[in-house]
Amino acid sequence: xxxxxxxxxxxxxxxxxxxxxxxxxxxxxxxxxxxxxxxxxxxxxxxxxxxxxxxxxxxxxxxxxxxxxxxxxxxxxxxxxxxxxxxxxxxxxxxxxxxxxxxxxxxxxxxxxxxxxxxxxxxxxxxxxxxxxxxxxxxxxxxxxxxxxxxxxxxxxxxxxxxxxxxxxxxxxxxxxx
Numbered sequence: 001x002x003x004x005x006x007x008x009x010x011x012x013x014x015x016x017x018x019x020x021x022x023x024x025x026x027x028x029x030x031x032x033x034x035x036x037x038x039x040x041x042x043x044x045x046x047x048x049x050x051x052x053x054x055x056x057x058x059x060x061x062x063x064x065x066x067x068x069x070x071x072x073x074x075x076x077x078x079x080x081x082x083x084x085x086x087x088x089x090x091x092x093x094x095x096x097x098x099x100x101x102x103x104x105x106x107x108x109x110x111x112x113x114x115x116x117x118x119x120x121x122x123x124x125x126x127x128x129x130x131x132x133x134x135x136x137x138x139x140x141x142x143x144x145x146x147x148x149x150x151x152x153x154x155x156x157x158x159x160x161x162x163x164x165x166x167x168x169x170x171x172x173x174x175x176x177x178x
Contacts, residue, residue, distance in 0.1 A: 007041045010071060012033045013132065025086045031097065040074055045073065066126070069115075072116055072121045079135055115161050
């Protein structure tokens with residue numbers, strides 16, 4: 001399975017490209033992704049899902065379809081709350097981000113179906129983001145990457161790095177153009 005820092009970095013790249021309003025909101029309020037997604041990746045969503053059967057379904061889907069399933073579900077969780085989240089103050093956003101998963105009805109098949117229907121998040125993309133993560137680690141070697149891009153890194157540097165192309169065939173910006 002992925003390392004926590006790498007998984008968080010990949011999700012940050014995905015959110016930056018697919019839900020920029022959430023990324024900008026979090027950046028403006030200096031809320032790091034590891035603040036709320038670490039528990040998802042460490043426990044494979046078990047912390048946030050009450051039903052053991054749903055957790056097993058997610059694990060089985062990830063084993064069958066690959067790592068993309070984990071990112072599709074994490075992305076869908078953020079996507080479900082984007083409208084509500086961007087209207088919160090800093091303090092309210094912090095509280096909401098820790099507990100919002102209880103609002104998402106994992107027991108409904110339609111949540112999982114919406115998550116898995118996202119064909120922009122593919123195993124190929126997840127692999128390409130691994131190369132981006134390695135490039136990031138090499139470029140910023142020696143910096144403390146506390147779960148993702150170092151939050152002390154100037155915003156312009158973080159955004160510039162995310163805008164850079166992925167090594168290989170896939171370019172995030174081209175892939176996700178609207």
